[in-house]
Amino acid sequence: MEAPRIQINSGESETDSDKEVDIGVLEPEGATKGENPQKQLRKNRYPRHEEEPFWSYAILRRIVTKEFVLEVLKATQQSSQQSRHQDIQLLAQIVTGSGGLHTSYVKIFAILTLLRKESCIGDFIDGKVCDDDIPLMECTTDKECKSMLSRRQTPDCALDCFSNWHIDEREGFVRWQPLLDIVYLGLDQARNIQHLKLRPGITFPWVRYDEVESGGYGRVYRAAAPSDCHEFNDVLRAIKFKNSFAVKELRKPEEKRMKKDEAHFWREVNMLKRFSGILHDHLVTLLMTWCIDNKHYFLFPWAPCDLEKYWKKKRNWSLDLQTGCIERETMCWISKQILGITEALHRIHNPTHLKLAEPKFGRHGDLKPENILWYPSTKDRKGILVIADFGLGSFNSVKSRSNIPGEGIPTTPNYRPPECDMEGGKINRLFDIWTFGCLLLELTCWALGGEKHREAFEKKRTTPYITGVQTDIFFEVQKLEDFTDYVIKRKREVTKWIRDLHNHSACTQYFHDLLDLIEDRMLLVLTPTQNRIDCSDVLKKIEVMHSQVLQGSSPYSQISCPQKRKLKADVAFRTKLNKTALGEINRDQGRNLGVHRGEVRQSKDPNQLSALGP
Missing domain, CATH: 3.30.200.20 (Phosphorylase Kinase; domain 1)
Known part of the structure; x- marks a missing residue:
């Protein structure tokens, strides 16, 4: 097969994964002098790895023109055609569906040409066997195994247009069909996902x-x-x-x-x-x-990478030597992506665009770096971050609420919130706020110190879970000194790391505000007097922060101002664990539990957790 001519487009890219060719449109070559039509068709196909090349319908339409059909029919000298098909001009018009005709025989004629049976086109036109009938199927009444063909709608009715063909010719027609009858990828007629x-x-x-x-x-x-x-x-x-x-x-x-x-x-x-x-x-x-x-x-x-892989790539910016903080273009991009993801999550949580009679609320249920995709963008040369994978998502009204217990979440995901181990805990929008807080905290680590700093944070917070397995989740279950109760709290390692980020040499007021939002409003254990922030309020805060970033050479995001913060008190919350968590603790008699010796407060009880909205 001759090499096809495919247009290749390339351009500047943000990641190595994006430095790939764009598969454009095959431009058909015209026939050279003396070239047979079979060769002209064969050389204008799209290649497939380890499979036969195929023709798109658009390519066939550009090859099998009225002029092409006329030339082929002239060459075959259609002496056997019935009188009404003597006019090859009319045949060419019927084949190509021109002149206001609603049916065409382009695929049929291409297959006949490949089989060197172009002279049979009149039989197909007489039988009204057109492109819409492709693919034809083996007739169900073909008892003698002669490979007789029929329409899919009438599988027991053999088509007369094949009656004088040899078996191998009919089988050849069947073999060519799949290479011309290609699924067209698109929306439905109403421009909706089909x-x-x-x-x-x-x-x-x-x-x-x-x-x-x-x-x-x-x-x-x-x-x-x-x-x-x-x-x-x-x-x-x-x-x-x-x-x-x-x-x-x-x-x-x-x-x-x-x-x-x-x-x-x-x-x-x-x-x-x-x-x-x-x-x-x-x-x-x-x-x-x-x-x-x-x-x-x-x-x-296709996304070249997810956020987890994007973080692992070599950072393509450096600190501004004069200010000691992230250079302006990248800082604007980071702030813009945080705002964009927050807006997207807010749309999920509060889908007012759906205009439903009964208000409903969505949740994602699985926010994590692997479910944030990076795409090259038409609007930003550094690309765009996109929320993906709604496999654990849900859509509920206030009355229906989520009835998925938190304990149903596997114990390994590192962003799982504390209520996954608490009796009465459910997956709801507050679940997303915790996971979003985890994501923002890791993104801040990466922004200030690169992937090594993020990996160091992951290593620092990796401690034994109640199962005995080392995990990097952001909270932990402990027991009190008198062994009378269990408590749950944000890991001390997380609190210390947040304090240290405030003191990072590249930390600006923007990141101070972001870290305060994460620590004080998002990564919280739920108590009778303390809920996590609503996504609407997260969005309001992020919008204000982003507007300050965009203010020219604003010191808000362009002047580093590290702060030595006092470590916050080590507070844990007395809670009733669910059966899954208790089972894990009892399995090894609590040997993996640490002992909490600081301040103790009360978490939400099972009834309060169950009563939380969607």
């Missing part, structure tokens, strides 16, 4: 398709499609889209889990539809979904 039920073996327009991740949920593939095989360039506003996709394939459910997994799939789909990049730039955009043989798929724009 869900397709597709048959096994259907051909997608992937010129690359590589597995990049797998787990208990399924697999994630990186796929690339030519731009004439999808319509998403106009959908994605804030990110640079290079025709590269992430395909999330959910595992095929077992029979006993079918209904449960189906419900989970549609819950995530509905969350992604309600809260998408079309609504806000800092929310991930679901492009479409499909199902093949009870296996479900999501399609997203």
Whole structure:
């Protein structure tokens, strides 16, 4: 096969992952003198790794023109055509669907050309077997195994247009079909996200398709499609889209889990539809979904990396030598991304855009660096951070509330809040505030000291959990000196690290304010008199902070002013643990519990925790 000509676009990138080609549109070559039509078709295909190349419908339309059909039909000297098909001008018009015709035979004619049976086009036109009928299927009444073909709608009715063909010719038609009948990726007619039920073996327009991740949920593939095989360039506003996709394939459910997994799939789909990049730039955009043989798929724009991987990349800025703090462009970008993520989370928590009769509230349920994606951006050369993965998200009214107990969250996620171990604790919007606080604290570590500083913080707060496993969660369970009760508190290592960040040589007033917000309003154990801050109030605070960052050479974010803060009191909160936490403690008789010797206050009791809103 001759090398295809694919337009390549490249540009300046923020990360190494972004320095990749953009798969554009194949530009068909004109026929050279004496070149047969089969060669012209074959040399204008999109390549696929280890699979046969394919034609997009757009490519076929550009090749199989009225002029192309005329030349082919002239060369074949259609002496066998019926009288009404003697006019090859009319045939060419019918094949290409020109002149106001609503049907076309472009795919049919291309296959006939590849099989050197162009002269049979009249039989297909007589039988009205057009492009809309592709793919044809093997006739169910073909008892003699002659590979007779039929329409999908009438599988028991063999098509007359194949009656004089040899078996190998009919089989050749079947083999070519999938390479011309390609799934077109796009929205539905109302410009909404569509869900397709597709048959096994259907051909997608992937010129690359590589597995990049797998787990208990399924697999994630990186796929690339030519731009004439999808319509998403106009959908994605804030990110640079290079025709590269992430395909999330959910595992095929077992029979006993079918209904449960189906419900989970549609819950995530509905969350992604309600809260998408079309609504806000800092929310991930679901492009479409499909199902093949009870296996479900999501399609997203491909992100070069998540925030966890972005942090690990070499920092592409330095401190301003005159001020000792982060140079202005990067400081504005960091503040802008924090504001954007806060706005996006606020949209989830308070979805007034949905205009529902009964007010409802969303939550994400799994904020963490792996679920914040970095994309190259059309609006910022440093890119954009986007909230993704709504697999644990929910949408509730005040009456319905979340009924998912906190103890249902696995013990390993390092951002899990204290109520996951408390009797009556539920996953609600306050859950998101804790996890967002953890995220902002790690981001601050990275901004001031780079990835090494963030990793040092992770190592510092890694202590034995009640299971005996070393974990880097931000809170801990301890027992009182008299062993009468259990208490829960933010880890002392976290409090000390926040104090030290205030004294970091690059710390500005912006970061002092951010650290105070995190420590005093977000990373809190819930008590009768103390709730975490609402996302609306977080947004108000972040908006004020960002406006000060944008004020020219404002000392607010451009002059370092480290502060020696006094370490805050070591306060723990007496609590009733849930059955899961108690079971872990009893398993090894509490040997992994530390002893709290400081001030003790009361946390919310189980009834108060259960009564919290959605």
